[in-house]
Amino acid sequence: MSGIVKWCVAAASILALFGVDAGPAAAQAAPKRGGTAIVGVSVAGATLNTQLTSAVTPLIIADLWASGLYKYDKTGAKKPQIASSWDISEDGKVYTFHLRPNLKWSDGHPFSSEDVAFTLKSFGQYNTYLVKVLPNIDRVETPDANTFVVRLKEPQSAALEGFDKEVFPLMPKHVYDGTDIPTNPANRAPVGMGPYKFVKWEEGRGITFTRNEHYWDQPRPYLDSVVAVFIPNVQQQQNALYRGEIDVLRPALPQVGRAIEQAKAKHAFDVREIKVNAAERLSLDINITRDMLAKPLVRQALLVAIDRERISKDVYQGLAFPAMNAIPEQFTMLTDPSVDYNKQFAFDPVRAGKMLDEAGFALKDGKRFSLDLTAAVNADAFYAEPAAQLIAANWRAIGIEVKLSLLEGQLWTNKVFKERNFDVSMVSLTARTDPLFGVDRSFLCNTSNVPYVNPTGYCNPELDAIAAKAAAVPTPERRQWYKQYEEIVARDMPHLTLTNARKFFAISSRFGGIDEELDLAFNGNPSMSNVWVK
Amino acid sequence: MVRHIAGHAAQALLLLVGVVIAIFCLLQLIPGDPVQAMVGDMPVPPALRAALEQRFHLNEPFLDRLFGYLSNVVHGDLGYSMNYRRPVIDILAERFPRTLLLAGAGYGFGILIGIAIGIHSAVTPHRSVDRGWSGLVLIGYAMPTFWVGQLLVIVFSIQLGWLPTQGMGPMISRAEGVDWLLERATYLVLPVATYTILETTRVARFMRASVAETLEQGYIVTARQKGLSRHEIIRGHVVRNSILPVITVMGYSFGTAMGGAVLLETVFSYPGVGSLMVEAVRARDTQVIVGVVILIACSVVVMNIVVDLLYAWLDPRIRVAAAPR
Numbered sequence: 001m002s003g004i005v006k007w008c009v010a011a012a013s014i015l016a017l018f019g020v021d022a023g024p025a026a027a028q029a030a031p032k033r034g035g036t037a038i039v040g041v042s043v044a045g046a047t048l049n050t051q052l053t054s055a056v057t058p059l060i061i062a063d064l065w066a067s068g069l070y071k072y073d074k075t076g077a078k079k080p081q082i083a084s085s086w087d088i089s090e091d092g093k094v095y096t097f098h099l100r101p102n103l104k105w106s107d108g109h110p111f112s113s114e115d116v117a118f119t120l121k122s123f124g125q126y127n128t129y130l131v132k133v134l135p136n137i138d139r140v141e142t143p144d145a146n147t148f149v150v151r152l153k154e155p156q157s158a159a160l161e162g163f164d165k166e167v168f169p170l171m172p173k174h175v176y177d178g179t180d181i182p183t184n185p186a187n188r189a190p191v192g193m194g195p196y197k198f199v200k201w202e203e204g205r206g207i208t209f210t211r212n213e214h215y216w217d218q219p220r221p222y223l224d225s226v227v228a229v230f231i232p233n234v235q236q237q238q239n240a241l242y243r244g245e246i247d248v249l250r251p252a253l254p255q256v257g258r259a260i261e262q263a264k265a266k267h268a269f270d271v272r273e274i275k276v277n278a279a280e281r282l283s284l285d286i287n288i289t290r291d292m293l294a295k296p297l298v299r300q301a302l303l304v305a306i307d308r309e310r311i312s313k314d315v316y317q318g319l320a321f322p323a324m325n326a327i328p329e330q331f332t333m334l335t336d337p338s339v340d341y342n343k344q345f346a347f348d349p350v351r352a353g354k355m356l357d358e359a360g361f362a363l364k365d366g367k368r369f370s371l372d373l374t375a376a377v378n379a380d381a382f383y384a385e386p387a388a389q390l391i392a393a394n395w396r397a398i399g400i401e402v403k404l405s406l407l408e409g410q411l412w413t414n415k416v417f418k419e420r421n422f423d424v425s426m427v428s429l430t431a432r433t434d435p436l437f438g439v440d441r442s443f444l445c446n447t448s449n450v451p452y453v454n455p456t457g458y459c460n461p462e463l464d465a466i467a468a469k470a471a472a473v474p475t476p477e478r479r480q481w482y483k484q485y486e487e488i489v490a491r492d493m494p495h496l497t498l499t500n501a502r503k504f505f506a507i508s509s510r511f512g513g514i515d516e517e518l519d520l521a522f523n524g525n526p527s528m529s530n531v532w533v534k
Numbered sequence: 535m536v537r538h539i540a541g542h543a544a545q546a547l548l549l550l551v552g553v554v555i556a557i558f559c560l561l562q563l564i565p566g567d568p569v570q571a572m573v574g575d576m577p578v579p580p581a582l583r584a585a586l587e588q589r590f591h592l593n594e595p596f597l598d599r600l601f602g603y604l605s606n607v608v609h610g611d612l613g614y615s616m617n618y619r620r621p622v623i624d625i626l627a628e629r630f631p632r633t634l635l636l637a638g639a640g641y642g643f644g645i646l647i648g649i650a651i652g653i654h655s656a657v658t659p660h661r662s663v664d665r666g667w668s669g670l671v672l673i674g675y676a677m678p679t680f681w682v683g684q685l686l687v688i689v690f691s692i693q694l695g696w697l698p699t700q701g702m703g704p705m706i707s708r709a710e711g712v713d714w715l716l717e718r719a720t721y722l723v724l725p726v727a728t729y730t731i732l733e734t735t736r737v738a739r740f741m742r743a744s745v746a747e748t749l750e751q752g753y754i755v756t757a758r759q760k761g762l763s764r765h766e767i768i769r770g771h772v773v774r775n776s777i778l779p780v781i782t783v784m785g786y787s788f789g790t791a792m793g794g795a796v797l798l799e800t801v802f803s804y805p806g807v808g809s810l811m812v813e814a815v816r817a818r819d820t821q822v823i824v825g826v827v828i829l830i831a832c833s834v835v836v837m838n839i840v841v842d843l844l845y846a847w848l849d850p851r852i853r854v855a856a857a858p859r
Contacts, residue, residue, distance in 0.1 A: 036706060045817055046572045046617045052582065055574035125581040128573060182585040188619060203618060203625065204805025204813070206705045227705045231803045232812070239687055239699040378816075410818065414565035430575070441577065450577045451570050 035533035040246035067193035068165025092155030104214035113142040118173035158471035161434040195221035195529035222532035247508035276521035277503035279328030279431035299493040301355035336483035370401030375426035376412035458494030546835035566818035613821030622825040633806030644733020652741020674735035683801040700803040785841030
């Protein structure tokens with residue numbers, strides 16, 4: 001019964017997605033100024049500065065106040081922002097960004113290439129993505145106020161992906177120079193190049209922004225102000241959207257089906273899918289230092305035993321799909337479909353049992369071995385408990401005794417990454433804009449106990465070399481290296497990639513310009529600079 | 535009476551020191567990493583970790599931090615929040631009045647309605663009425679707060695569209711004066727109603743039992759034989775005597791009631807100390823967690839003193855016994 005209901009919801013969602021395109025009449029209406037938009041977000045923490053955090057709420061809010069050299073459009077292609085164009089030298093070692101002239105920060109202070117160079121030099125070491133590129137940067141140059149040059153030691157085509165708006169929001173030198181950057185008060189009262197200017201942060205309630213008169217993309221933004229309100233409970237976020245108390249929401253996946261139904265019934269808002277999203281993949285880290293998990297065949301058998309189709313349908317309500325291989329489907333230029341878990345490791349409990357027999361774990365008294373499956377069950381991790389239960393049931397069915405340890409996030413972090421005292425750990429990881437930033441961390445050698453970096457004990461210098469090569473070669477050649485990457489991971493299987501989730505935004509129908517507003521990909525969020533009140 | 539209260543306050547002070555040390559030790563034992571909480575689900579760059587640990591003294595020995603904190607508290611300084619980047623005392627001063635308003639209103643209505651239901655339920659000559667009340671109270675008592683809250687939102691906000699779903703007021707408002715108050719009040723209706731249901735059921739159960747016991751006392755029989763009317767007996771003899779044990783229970787359960795605010799404020803996105811506590815635990819913002827615990831402990835102590843005073847006011851025997859001889 002519930003399967004049928006969920007199938008219907010999934011079908012309805014697909015229909016709705018095709019049916020919501022605004023008609024030509026709406027597209028032709030002229031933008032006008034005025035009005036306010038209210039964006040619903042979860043709770044923000046210590047900082048709004050996305051150079052220092054990758055948490056979801058600051059990322060959503062950053063699109064309002066920050067700009068970057070470029071951002072991504074809905075196909076995943078780069079779209080100029082502060083840099084009107086850029087060139088890459090023949091040898092792939094020099095990036096030259098041509099900046100728009102005569103721009104100003106939201107506080108009216110003039111902007112120049114000095115600010116860009118300062119951002120890289122001063123924030124790079126604190127930025128979780130840029131620290132991967134930094135060692136390869138030879139020097140940065142600012143030949144004039146409108147030119148910013150990055151010189152790399154070795155060619156690294158993935159490095160360019162580190163200069164987009166999400167990873168590299170521009171920071172004002174006149175605010176941060178000579179201060180303690182991680183604790184500068186501007187991290188909570190930002191000055192940026194985005195469409196809106198920070199006004200005030202009311203703790204526990206929300207953050208108010210007003211139109212940035214110095215925005216580079218005039219006559220945008222059209223709205224007078226934007227307010228981000230904090231609603232920690234996802235159910236209440238949905239209620240507030242339905243009541244029209246908020247205009248924009250990134251609904252949690254379990255709420256999307258209901259949002260689409262309500263959108264159809266009420267015609268007050270649209271629910272749209274971001275087709276090229278930053279992959280959000282449910283995965284299992286396997287501790288290969290454990291005796292029973294040491295053989296790759298056992299780890300492959302664990303994957304074969306999992307019904308990933310069912311996790312996609314039941315846990316994600318049809319809004320995820322079984323992942324193909326180590327490199328996310330969203331990286332259409334990079335992933336190679338020749339490695340396909342859905343064919344090579346399709347759900348087959350009988351085969352999984354035979355693989356375990358072959359690995360030396362034949363059934364003894366109905367049991368092969370036992371393991372501990374751990375996961376973090378935070379309020380926003382709706383998938384954690386049901387997915388862990390399904391996986392445990394799949395494994396028990398082939399004679400593996402499974403003990404579930406569902407822990408609060410920080411306890412889980414401590415157990416898995418700091419103490420490495422786990423057998424199998426479940427986690428949902430974002431791949432961001434390039435495998436260099438979001439995928440490599442799960443597979444490459446790692447001896448540190450830094451959270452969210454490969455805790456499995458797997459270390460293969462061959463894979464590390466291929467990953468470095470794949471990030472370095474010119475873009476058209478990258479795929480052939482990632483093919484080898486995928487093959488090694490499929491062979492050794494230290495980290496099982498299970499499902500890949502989709503992403504949606506709900507936005508009020510009282511705005512015009514929604515198509516343009518949602519022309520975004522990966523970790524992009526509505527900047528509210530393209531919409532106007534109809 | 536004064537000596538009695540002073541004794542209570544001295545005891546409370548000792549208790550507070552104990553509570554602070556206990557919470558500090560507990561937070562020390564629970565694994566947690568405020569720097570990771572700030573960065574999110576990505577690796578923390580070593581330079582960022584080093585800078586924040588140094589700035590917020592995260593790596594100092596446990597005893598140094600504990601004694602440093604205790605000495606600050608004695609000087610009236612509740613520390614500095616890593617998550618909000620400002621003094622804890624300022625945050626509490628902003629948030630506590632909101633929780634007090636919410637919990638106070640819910641508590642007040644709950645006690646009044648609960649007492650009324652309890653009395654009616656105990657003195658009614660109709661067994662079916664008593665059973666009806668008891669059934670309703672039991673159902674109310676059994677329903678979890680967050681569920682009641684969601685239910686009220688679905689009916690009054692989503693279906694009927696009368697009231698806002700969450701928050702403590704619009705972020706942008708042009709209303710002034712009485713209009714502003716009314717606007718704010720609409721946001722309070724649902725959370726206060728949820729709180730009231732919770733408190734009413736708690737009080738009603740105690741009150742009914744207490745009144746039933748009073749009715750069997752000898753002085754009630756005497757009053758009846760004196761020829762007093764039913765009304766006069768209930769007002770003059772039953773209520774006053776029955777209310778004492780209820781006040782004791784309500785006074786001591788004030789701490790629990792404050793705990794109830796945590797859930798309620800989360801359901802209604804209400805920015806009081808309850809949601810502050812949830813945010814602080816998630817961010818491992820130690821000084822805020824301890825600050826909230828101190829605040830709640832203090833409010834429980836104050837409530838107990840209020841209960842003592844109420845006792846003396848309601849029952850002359852206690853007033854006489856406590857007076858210096």
